[in-house]
Amino acid sequence: MRLHRLDITAFGPFGGTQSVDFDELSTAGLFLLHGPTGAGKTSVLDAVCYALYGAVPGARQSGQGLTLRSDHAAPATRTEITLELTVAGRRLEVTRQPPWARPKKRGTGTTTEKAQSWLREYEASAATWKDLSRSHQEIGEEITQLLGMSREQFCQVVLLPQGDFARFLRADAEARGKLLGRLFDTHRFAEVEKRLAERRRATEAEVREGDAALLADAHRMQQAAGDIVEVSPPDLAPGEPGLADAVLTWAAVARSTARERLTLAHTARTAAESAQAATDRVLDDVREVARLQRRFTEARERAARLAERADAHREAQTRMERARKAETVAPALDLRDTAESEHRSAATDEARARLALPDSYAGAGAPGLAAAARKAAEELGGLESARRAERRLGELTRERASLDRQEREDEDVRQDAESWLATWEATRAELQARIESAQEATTRAEQLAERRDPAQARLRAARQRDQFARDTDAAHARALAAREHATDARVHWLDLKEQRLQGIAAELAAGLVDGEPCAVCGSSAHPAPARKDAGHVDREAEERALAAYQSADEQATEDERRLGVVREALAAASAEAGDTPTAQLAEQAEELELRYAEARAAGSGLHAARERFAQAGLEHERRVAAQQEIALRSAARVSHRDRNDRERASLEEELAQARGAADSVAARAAQLERQAALLTEAAEAVRVAEDTAQRLKDADARLSDAAFRAGFDTPQAAAAALLDDTAHRDLQRRLDAWQLEDSAVRAVLAEADTAAAAERPAADLAAAERAAESAARRLRETASAQDEAARRCTELDRLSTRAGTSVRRLAPLREEFDRVARLAGLAAGTSAENERKMRLESYVLAARLEQVAAAATVRLQRMSSGRYTLVHSDDRAGRGRSGLGLHVVDAWTGRERDTATLSGGETFFASLALALGLADVVTDEAGGVRLDTLFIDEGFGSLDDQTLDEVLDVLDSLRERDRSVGIVSHVADLRRRVHAQLEVVKGRTGSVVRQRGVQD
CATH class of the missing domain: 3.40.50.300 (P-loop containing nucleotide triphosphate hydrolases)
Known part of the structure; x- marks a missing residue:
């Protein structure tokens, strides 16, 4: 770079x-x-x-x-x-x-x-x-x-801060580690340490969890084994070595002991089963003898009771024979009773029917009564046409009443419509005037609303304008005062600073020490240091003045910003409100509000007026239509009333001939219908009474003949011998029960086994049952013991299998835990194998520090004329960890000593050499980026x-x-x-x- x-x-x-x-x-x-x-x-x-x-x-x-x-x-x-x-x-x-x-x-x-x-x-x-x-x-x-490189690395490598490297020379291993860690980005090695420690804790937790499950299975095996094993399970904690072998050994002992107990229990059960089979056979024989003896005794007692009831049995047989003979006479008896009942009912009906007839028919027979009924029916048939005419006359009467009622209703409606229509023009004009007035008020309210909102906005802006004007004056005064204060503070600070610069020599001279070089000229001799005068300004006074100026300047800036905000708000409010006084705007807005409220109140009835006008128009149309409908209905009613009157006159003449002396045709028809019905009923009753009398006479003759053939002297004797169904079933049941009991007793007494058992001594059933119960109890005890032993073996086998599976599953996990724990201990510097207790990150940093020391030594030897050499040391410092020690070798003495013992000048060029060496190493570490400019x-x-x-x-x-x-x-x-x-x-x-x- x-x-x-x-x-x-x-x-x-x-x-x-x-x-x-x-x-x-x-x-x-x-x-x-x-x-x-x-x-x-x-x-x-x-x-x-x-x-x-x-x-x-x-x-x-x-x-x-x-x-x-x-x-x-x-x-x-x-x-x-x-x-x-x-x-x-x-x-x-x-x-x-x-x-x-x-x-x-x-x-x-x-x-x-x-x-x-x-x-x-x-x-x-x-x-x-x-x-x-x-x-x-x-x-x-x-x-x-x-x-x-990062910003921190750049500041250490390109902008070489000597103070930091001087502290680096005198720092302990921990401080050196932090600086080197930032420069060489070795946090990934610390993450490896952390990851190994986390993995060690995780695998340790899994091993402990598996050991805890294994111990839990051992305790379950102990509970399943009970007290059959004298040796207790292993008393080891989860994670202790040898736990798996101890648990499996104890499980093998428990399984073998349980199998021995199972063999003994099986032998005892076999013997108990044999003893129970023998006692069951004896008990069965004793029970059979006791049963046969009880059977013979019961049969003898039943035979004695049958002998006591022999006379009653013979009487019942005789009564059953007479009842069976009387059953041949029963049909004739039933037929005679039926005929007698029918004759009595027919005679009663005949007497009742004759009482309803006039006296002229008192002695008439069935043919005469039937002829009179036919004559009345013929006369009734002739009245059917008159009955229809009478119904039609009623309908015509109701129609005439309905026409009269409709005429009265239409007259009322016609008069009401004429009265309403007489005022229609005045009503229409009044409603039209209301609509026009409301429309004008609505239009006026809309116009006033357009003027009201801007007036209200101007009033609000005017009020804000007045408030912002007051705020602007106050903010302007504060800003002027703050700026004046800031200016005074700045002048005061500059004056103090100028005074301090003029007297800076005295201030520097105050820090001179004999024998030490001057920070300005570098000389260790100080022949005439400057002296402070009475008005000397020190650094603290200048800094206080600077702080006061900065605070005042910030306050002035803030006040000016607030003044600008208030002025902007004032300008905006003034632009909207104009120059009109606020009171005048308030009066104008109030007047507009009142006029708007009046116009809106007047126009609020527009919708109601329109609805009333529309309803009045609909009502006018309805009234006119009603008048027209009434005129049409009146014309139709006149025609209908004429037809009704002509038809009524014709029907009244016809009905006067058909009624006769009755009030109406219906009354005459009812008289004839009742007379025909009574005559018909009486004729039928007389005929039925004559028939039933003849059948009763025939039934008496047949009954006497049947009783004689059955062996009874009179029909009454045959009737007395008869039994009803209940008595017959009861008598037959008693006869059958006596017969069955007699046959059963004879069969039991004839059995050879029963008779032989009766000759033997009485069977001791209680003793045999006690012996069988004792054998069964012994068998249940041995079976329960065998089942318990089998369950114990099964449970121990299951738990042993699960424990073996757990041990096999935990084996690779234990190996992983041992390996991870060893690696984590080595990386963390806590393992005994790590003799210098050096962490992994410290180890990597130590290699980097060794490179830095080698690169720095090349320049340090030249700066110190070959006297000093920087060397890296792995020695531990007290109880701390080793790996980041830095010593200097003095060629004059041949001894190695700590870098903290270097003097001020020596520390400077040593730290400079260290900084240059570190720059070379970091440059190589960063991928060989060339650093062409250093500071x-x-x-x-x-x-x-x-x-x-x-x-x-x-x-x-x-x-x-x-x-x-x-x-x-x-x-x-x-x-x-x-x-x-x-x-x-x-x-x-x-x-x-x-x-x-x-x-x-």
Whole structure:
């Protein structure tokens, strides 16, 4: 990387635009960047870093109150940095503009502009610049990729901060590790350590989990085995070695013991089964003898009871025989009862029918009554035509009443319509006038609404105008006071600063120490140091004045911004409200509001008036249509009424002949219908009574003949012998039960086995059952013991199999855990095999540090005239870890000592050599990116003349690798030794740069 040109505008202490031509400075190989303290030497380096990475170095970026924009810049001048450089064979131009607050183009105050960036590349073939990107992120990624290093690495490698490397020389291993880790990006090795530790914990947790499951299976096997195993399971914790073998050994002992118990239980069960079979056979024999003995005894008792009921059985048989004979007479008895019941019912009906007839028919027979009924029916048939005429006359009467009612209703409607239509013209005119009035009011309200809203807006703007006018006066007074205060503070600060610059010699002299070099001239002799006078201004007073000025200036800027905001608001309100007084605008707005409300209230009835007019028109049409309909209906009713009157007269004459003495044809027809029905009913009742009397006589004759043939003296005797269904079934059931019981008793008493068992002694069933129960209980106990032993064996086999599976599954996991734990211990530096307790990241950094020490020694020996050599040390420091030790070997004494023992000047050139060596190693680490421009910041004031010459020779030798080195220092002697210079001069209006090349 080689820098060509740097343009700085409104950045840091530079109020205007300053340009630096690095090509001219680099021709000498070594150039000096100098200037008084606070002039902005470091700001040049900050500008380079900001152009590349969009941020200043971290140490300066963290300063309190640091801003990129220059306080000396004009308000309209934007902060901008442009850097032209060559990197990786490409010539690029980077432009950065940080965010800034610019004055508004209209009105007062400021507005914030966003940050902007540009990246261009020079095309030599076309001799033009080509735009590459305007994205902050893309430009940052492109620069980082081309340089091959981050901003922190760039600040350590290109902008060599001597103070940091001096601290690096004196730091402990932990601090060195942090710096080297940032530069060489070794966090991936730390991630490896972390990953190994996490993997070790994960595999350890899995192993412990598997061991816990294995122990759980061991406890389950112990519960399944019970007390058959005298040895307890292994008392080991998860993760302890030998746990799997101990569990499997104990499981094998438990399984063998369980199988022995199962064999013993099987033998005991076989013996119990044989004993139970023998007792069951004996019990079956005893039960059979007891059953036969009970059967014989019960049969003897049943035979005795049958003998006691023999007489009753013979009587029941006799009664059953008479009932069976009477059953042959039962049909004749049923027929006679039916005939008698029918005859009584027919006689009752005949008497009731004769009572309903006139006395003239009291002795008439069935034929006479039937003839009279036919005559009445014939007369009734002749009245059918008169009945239809009577119904038609009723209909005509109802029609005439309906016509009269319709006529009255139509007359009422006609009169109401005529009365309403008489006022129609006046009503229509009134409604039309209302509509026109409401329409005019609505139009007037719309016109007033168009005037009302602008009036209200002007009134609001006028009120805001008045308020903003008052606020503007107050803000203007505050801004004037704040600006005057800021001006006074600035004048006071500049006066104090001028006084301090005039007395700076006394302030520097106060820090001189006999024997130590002067920070300005470098001499260790101080013959006549300046003295402070009574009115001397120190640094603290100047800083307080500067802080007071900055605070006052910020407050004045804020007050001016607020004044601009208020003025903009006042201008906007004045433009809208005009010059009319607010009171007059309020009166105009109020008058418009009142007139608008009146017009809107008057026009609100327009819709209702239109609806009423439309309803009135519909009502007028309905009334006219009603009059026309009434006229048509009246004409139709006159014709209908005439036809109705003619038909009624004809029907009344016909009905007068048909009614006779009755009130109506219907009454006469009802009399004839009732008379015909009574005569017909009476004739039928007389006929039925005669028939039933004859059937009763025939039934009596057949009953007497059937009773005689069945052997009964009278029909009454046969009827008494009959049994109903219930009595017959009950008697037959008793006879059948007696017969069945007699047969069963005879069969039991005839059995040979039963008789033989009865002759034997009484069977002892209770003793046999006790013996069988005892044998069965023994069998259940032995079977339960065998089942328990079998379940124990099965469960132990299952758990042993699962434990064996778990052991086989855990075997590779245990091997992985041992391997990972060993690697994690080695990487973390906690393993006994890691003798120096060196972490993996420290090991990698130690290799880098060894390279850095070797590269630094080449220059350190030349700077120290071959006296000092930097060496890397792996020794442990106290209880800490080893790997990042750094010692210096003194050739004069031949001893190795800590770098913290070097003096001030020795520390400077040692740290410079270390910085240059680190730059070479980081450059190689970054992929061999060539760094053609380096900057070294301060520290040369601590060197004597001889050492300074040696250091400059070393820096000058860098030109052999076509490098240019910029020295940042205010040591006066360097201005004489280094001809190419870039001077930063500070002033009240900001700093400027002056460049002098080799030719100058």
